[in-house]
Every structure is written in C-alpha cells, then in structure tokens.
Amino acid sequence: xxxxxxxxxxxxxxxxxxxxxxxxxxxxxxxxxxxxxxxxxxxxxxxxxxxxxxxxxxxxxxxxxxxxxxxxxxxxxxxxxxxxxxxxxxxxxxxxxxxxxxxxxxxxxxxxxxxxxxxxxxxxxxxxxxxxxxxxxxxxxxxxxxxxxxxxxxxxxxxxxxxxxxxxxxxxxxxxxxxxxxxxxxxxxxxxxxxxxxxxxxxxxxxxxxxxxxxxxxxxxxxxxxxxxxxxxxxxxxxxxxxxxxxxxxxxxxxxxxxxxxxxxxxxxxxxxxxxxxxxxxxxxxxxxxxxxxxxxxxxxxxxxxxxxxxxxxxxxxxxxxxxxxxxxxxxxx
Amino acid sequence: xxxxxxxxxxxxxxxxxxxxxxxxxxxxxxxxxxxxxxxxxxxxxxxxxxxxxxxxxxxxxxxxxxxxxxxxxxxxxxxxxxxxxxxxxxxxxxxxxxxxxxxxxxxxxxxxxxxxxxxxxxxxxxxxxxxxxxxxxxxxxxxxxxxxxxxxxxxxxxxxxxxxxxxxxxxxxxxxxxxxxxxxxxxxxxxxxxxxxxxxxxxxxxxxxxxxxxxxxxxxxxxxxxxxxxxxxxxxxxxxxxxxxxxxxxxxxxxxxxxxxxxxxxxxxxxxxxxxxxxxxxxxxxxxxxxxxxxxxxxxxxxxxxxxxxxxxxxxxxxxxxxxxxxxxxxxxxxxxxxxxxxxxxxxxxxxxxxxxxxxxxxxxxxxxxxxxxxxxxxxxxxxxxxxxxxxxxxxxxxxxxxxxxxxxxxxxxxxxxxxxxxxxxxxxxxxxxxxxxxxxxxxxxxxxxxxxxxxxxxxxxxxxxxxxxxxxxxxxxxxxxxxxxxxxxxxxxxxxxxxxxxxxxxxx
Numbered sequence: 001x002x003x004x005x006x007x008x009x010x011x012x013x014x015x016x017x018x019x020x021x022x023x024x025x026x027x028x029x030x031x032x033x034x035x036x037x038x039x040x041x042x043x044x045x046x047x048x049x050x051x052x053x054x055x056x057x058x059x060x061x062x063x064x065x066x067x068x069x070x071x072x073x074x075x076x077x078x079x080x081x082x083x084x085x086x087x088x089x090x091x092x093x094x095x096x097x098x099x100x101x102x103x104x105x106x107x108x109x110x111x112x113x114x115x116x117x118x119x120x121x122x123x124x125x126x127x128x129x130x131x132x133x134x135x136x137x138x139x140x141x142x143x144x145x146x147x148x149x150x151x152x153x154x155x156x157x158x159x160x161x162x163x164x165x166x167x168x169x170x171x172x173x174x175x176x177x178x179x180x181x182x183x184x185x186x187x188x189x190x191x192x193x194x195x196x197x198x199x200x201x202x203x204x205x206x207x208x209x210x211x212x213x214x215x216x217x218x219x220x221x222x223x224x225x226x227x228x229x230x231x232x233x234x235x236x237x238x239x240x241x242x243x244x245x246x247x248x249x250x251x252x253x254x255x256x257x258x259x260x261x262x263x264x265x266x267x268x269x270x271x272x273x274x275x276x277x278x279x280x281x282x283x284x285x286x287x288x289x290x291x292x293x294x295x296x297x298x299x300x301x302x303x304x305x306x307x308x309x310x311x312x313x314x315x316x317x318x319x320x321x322x323x324x325x326x327x328x329x330x331x332x333x334x
Numbered sequence: 335x336x337x338x339x340x341x342x343x344x345x346x347x348x349x350x351x352x353x354x355x356x357x358x359x360x361x362x363x364x365x366x367x368x369x370x371x372x373x374x375x376x377x378x379x380x381x382x383x384x385x386x387x388x389x390x391x392x393x394x395x396x397x398x399x400x401x402x403x404x405x406x407x408x409x410x411x412x413x414x415x416x417x418x419x420x421x422x423x424x425x426x427x428x429x430x431x432x433x434x435x436x437x438x439x440x441x442x443x444x445x446x447x448x449x450x451x452x453x454x455x456x457x458x459x460x461x462x463x464x465x466x467x468x469x470x471x472x473x474x475x476x477x478x479x480x481x482x483x484x485x486x487x488x489x490x491x492x493x494x495x496x497x498x499x500x501x502x503x504x505x506x507x508x509x510x511x512x513x514x515x516x517x518x519x520x521x522x523x524x525x526x527x528x529x530x531x532x533x534x535x536x537x538x539x540x541x542x543x544x545x546x547x548x549x550x551x552x553x554x555x556x557x558x559x560x561x562x563x564x565x566x567x568x569x570x571x572x573x574x575x576x577x578x579x580x581x582x583x584x585x586x587x588x589x590x591x592x593x594x595x596x597x598x599x600x601x602x603x604x605x606x607x608x609x610x611x612x613x614x615x616x617x618x619x620x621x622x623x624x625x626x627x628x629x630x631x632x633x634x635x636x637x638x639x640x641x642x643x644x645x646x647x648x649x650x651x652x653x654x655x656x657x658x659x660x661x662x663x664x665x666x667x668x669x670x671x672x673x674x675x676x677x678x679x680x681x682x683x684x685x686x687x688x689x690x691x692x693x694x695x696x697x698x699x700x701x702x703x704x705x706x707x708x709x710x711x712x713x714x715x716x717x718x719x720x721x722x723x724x725x726x727x728x729x730x731x732x733x734x735x736x737x738x739x740x741x742x743x744x745x746x747x748x749x750x751x752x753x754x755x756x757x758x759x760x761x762x763x764x765x766x767x768x769x770x771x772x773x774x775x776x777x778x779x780x781x782x783x784x785x786x787x788x789x790x791x792x793x794x795x796x797x798x799x800x801x802x803x804x805x806x807x808x809x810x811x812x813x814x815x816x817x818x819x820x821x822x823x824x825x826x827x828x829x830x831x832x833x834x835x836x837x838x839x840x841x842x843x
Contacts, residue, residue: 004658004659004661004671004673005671006671007660008763009669011666011667011687011693013695016753017755018698018701222706276707277710277721279707325721326716326717328717328738329590
C-alpha cells in the first residue's frame, strides 16, 4: 500500500478563507459606492480605483522588501479593500498625491511595519485617513455641493493638478453644517430652516452601506456585534441629549444618517484584525467607538470623529480581549 | 413512553452534515475473521495491561489474556478467537506498542468462564462491578475509561445518562446499535442503574437519528421501566461530548477539574451499555465491537461487527474499491490518522474512513490569524482559541493554562471555521502535551528534591547520632575536668609515680 497521510484531525473545513472574506466585503461595498457616486459625481470612483491600485502596489513593494512570497498575499484582496475603504472616507475631490500619501501610511506604516496581515494594531484605512485629516484639514473638508456635482473633466483636472478650478467647499456635509452652525450659536431649527441640513442624499448613502453590511452579516462573513454596538453607542447618548434639549442636540436619526456613520459601523469598525475577537469584546469595542464618535462630534474639534474613535478603540483592544474572555466550561463565574 | 426534545444549550458547536444514513439500516455486516489478530495491551485510559499468557500457549475465545497494571485505570483483555499465542510484547516501546498476537485456529471454542449471570438485577452492585471489570468493559465512546471505575463513584448518583448522541460526521455504529439492539442498550442501562443505585436513566439520542429514536421508543415501551426515559438532543457537533451532553440535558456544567459525579451524574456510551448486557446476560466478554467503514474509497458506508485485534487492512480489503491514501480511525473531525494499515482495531475504534485525495474538504493554505473571532462562539469548552493560539505561539505555559489549554476537548470546531486555515487543534494538543510534560518534570524535580532532602536529613541525623555517641563516651571526662580536680590530681600523681617506678625498674636492663 502506498504511504498513508499522517495529517491530524479535523479533515473537514468550512471552505471559508481570508481572500473570500475580503472579496465579499469588496462586493458589499458596491451599493454604497454607487450611492456616493450618484450623490457626489465620478470623483468617488476615481478615488476608489486609484487608492486600490496604490495600496496594492505598496503591498507588493513591502512584500518584496520584507522578502516575503508574493502569493498568497497579493491575491488575498486585503490591500485593495483597505484602499477602497480609505477612498470612500475621502472627499470626492481629492488630488492624487493625497491618496498616495494616505495609502502609504495605511499599507506601509500601519500594516507592514507592524508585521503585515493579521498583525496590525491600528485600522490601516483609518490610519491613512487620519494622517490626511490632521495634515490636510482643508482638503479633507472640501465636499462639493450635492446639488451640483462636478463632471468627469473637472474632477479629473482637480485630481491631477489639485487646483481649485471649481468651488469644492460649497456643499458642507450635514455634520459640518451642524458643527459650524452650533459654534456660531445657531440652533438646529434655524439651521434646518436655511436648508443646510437637507441630507436626503446622505440618507441614501447610509442606507446603501447598511444594505451591503447586512448582506455580509446574513452571509456570516462578519458578526452583527460590532455594527450593532457602534450604532447603539452613538444613538443612545444622542437620544438622551436630544430628549434633554432638541434645539442644540442633533437627533439620533441625524447622527445615524449623516456622514459615513453606517459605512463606518459596518465596514470600518469591523476590520477583524484591529478589533476585539470575542462576541462580548466586540460589543464593548463597538460601544466604545459609538460613544467616542458621539463625544468627538459633540464636544470635539472634528465634525465627524469616526476615524479617531476607531483608532482610539484599537488601542484598547488588548485590554478588551483580556477582560472579555468567555467563561471556560465548568469554571466558576469570574 | 413519550420522548422529550431538548433545545440547544448555547452558541457552541457546529451544524455539520452528518454524512450518514439515519433511516433504517441493514443488519451490521461481518468481515471474515483474520488468521492473525493483534490485541493491543493498551486499551484503557490507564497503563498497558500485563499479559497473562505466554507465546505458544493455546487460548480459547473469551479467555483472559491480560490483566490491568497496578497503576490503575487498566482493564482485562480477552482472546478474540480460539487459537494459540504467537507473540507477546510486554511493555515494549516498539511501533504499535505492547501487543499479544494470536493465531486463529478457527475452532471458535469458547472459554468455559464465559457464563451469563442469572437474575443480574437481584445481584449486589459489588458483584456486578467485579464482573464488569473481569469482562474487560471500557467506555466505547472512545475514551476507554474502565467502566467499573466509572460505576463506582462517590455515593449520591441520581442519574445515569446513556449517550447515544453520535454527533461526529460519518460515524454510524451507535445508530446501528440503537436500531439493532435497543433492548440490549436498555438492559445494560438497567444493570448499571442496579450497580449505581441511581433512580433514573436518560437515553440521549441525536435528533437526526430518526429511526434509532423510533426503535428505542418502541423497545422502552415494551420494557416499561418507568426509570428510563428517551431524550432527543439537537444535532450539533460536538453535542455527544460527555460534558456537552450533560449541559444540554441538565443546563448544568460539570465543574472545571471536577467529575460528572459532582453533579450526581454518570454518563456511559450506548455501546458500553450493550456490551454490559452482552457480558452479563450472555456471558460474552468484550471481544468485538461495531464500527463504521466509510469514506470515498469504500463502496458504500457500512457498519461491521469486528473482532478486536482485526487489522485495518482486513477491512480495507473487504470494502475499498480504490486504494486509500489516507485512513482515519474515528470521524472526520477528531479521528486519528492510521499510518500503518496493519494497525489493529481496538475497543475504541468506532469508525474507519478510507479516503483518497479527492475526499473531504482540505484546509485552505495557512495564513496568519486575522483575529476574526469566528472560533470563539463555536468552542464548546468556552475557550477563546484566538487568544490561546497567541499564547501557544509564544509558548507561555502559564498563560496557556489560564486560557484553557487543558480544557480543550480536541473537537476541531475552531479549525473548521478558521478562514486562515490554521491547525488550531493540533497546536493545542501539542500545547497540552507540553504542559503535561512540564508538569511531570516539575513532579520529578519535586520528588528528587524530596529524595535529596531525605538523604541529607538521614546523613545529618547519622552524623548527629555519631556525635551524640562520642559525646556520651567522653561525658565521663567532662565530669572529671569540671568537678573532680582532686581526683584528677590524684590520678596524675599515680601515673607519674607509676612512670618513675617503671623507669627505675627498667634502668638496670
């Protein structure tokens, strides 16, 4: 008889794989990308494509420099996913070098210098985004007016040259408007009267993000814990304050339906590597992100604090993991 | 008699395709008894048994050929056939371990000791327990724990659980048993109730095993013993694990590091119950068992009644239509690879999977852990396998223990769901081994230290005794030096005068 295999049990596998997970997530981003493109013009698509290419190139370079085999790493789709998530956080009009810088920080600094896939402490996409947010705040606030999205030619010229051929900052996002308005001692009803909170487009973006995310949850590509906890962590304090004084506190609905809230809850906070691993840990981690986002939005300097909330909670993950371990079978409750 | 159906008791476990026929099965097949049988001497949880026969000796079917080692948890072994002993390898560390090889003379003559017990339900627990030990009955679910030990727990056992939950894919022999001999399982349960003095028995069967459930319900109705109930449990792997089954049935967990008896429960496999019935009511010691042969190299999955000691190759020849490249003893989740097809069937062998490279689903290429946490909810032992993996990688024994390395039951659920294709179970087994080895080393070091300390104490005591003896001898001098100055002076004077006398005596010479 020929030599028999001595591989140990188990001999069956669920056929799940890292690359299939990443591909699933990329596919689930299609609805929200479409909604953003519809709202803000072709710049979104350009950014996504360019960021994916940048991240993938940096991934290849880093694998080479680190002396790693290119396969299966370059086909695991994790680098393009980082690129896509990064691009969806950026304003639709962003010059190419900013995207390249963000990709560099995401892939080289946040991911490979920490040991590559599986070892990064911080969410790579949010690291890249945070670098731009701190270093280029003006460019990061330049959202075009949804009523008048730039066409492809204008977008391309801005993308290549970065010069202000069009008025990019005319359409502040609802969260920007709230933040600026409240600082100028205006109340929410006044802001609503001026029309700056008209956010039907953003509602659609968030709904599409939720649709893609729910599909992933239903396909069991990811668990429901983090998105649910993020949304609860954001909505609960918002609800309490809104009940307290609706004139200066945006409603939970406004919080959930504007900016990238649902995109973040379903796609960014759920990055497995940099989040907690047990179900209980995921709930704590998600709640933390939700609450921190609310705190930054309400009392912080940034109109949308999602990236900083994620990065801060990334820091807390080892602690959360340690104290959210499930009870061992038969152990007396701790 | 109605059946009760239990709900799922937590998020743990997997819903796996059972890969077996749950409808009415044909009778178990027989495989030709081979000319040579190899009985492993290590067929229980304890140390290898000690052969009581010598090469050349003739033996009868059912004759005792080995007895338990003194270290405990051993078992008696019996000759599966009539014939003579070819070879005895006692305690050797050769491949395959210590064995007795028996040549079959095909007479099938039964040893006269194989006698049934009359009226077993009127016999004393002690008598029955001794019979069960002498019959070589061990836990047939795979752990091979001596049944007589398990049937002799601290007093206060209320419930006997008969485990008919065959949750692992492909394994189908208990299903066969429950369908073919439901009365034997129930009779075994009655005998065990008698031994334990327990007042209820629960026969747990997996929901999927529909025909087996019907057979057991019918047999239980016929038997009409109000102490015995049939309970259906959800088909979740590994719901048939002893501790998992207890959790499903009672909602309670066996304390960590404790025994099921701490909850007043004793759990026995359905096969063990039937083996006890065969022993007590028919006088047959444990020399054969039911096993499933399945996998893509077998013509069709089938159950066989096989003598213990039959080589795997005999079964491969009987059923394989293409040569297997992998043979697994056990199921697809926990089975052990067989690398030598001459390895014999033991009391623990419930299944043989004959596979080639196209079979089952291979693990994906291993990638680093992406911390997705999918392994956490599926773990029936409540481990966070992702964290345990990290601590095994850095070989932190203390932390591994704290994270539950010794609580792992090797079920393989974490491997199954891992998208990175990490062989977590294999690593945890290794970690467990390291922990035990370190534990043994520590024990050995402690023992050596104690021996050294004993040595030292004895040496010091001896020296002290010597000093005391000398001190006692010189005690008189002390008296002289301190209290009897005049006496000493007198002695010195006498000595001096003696010397003078001697010298004056000698002088003329």
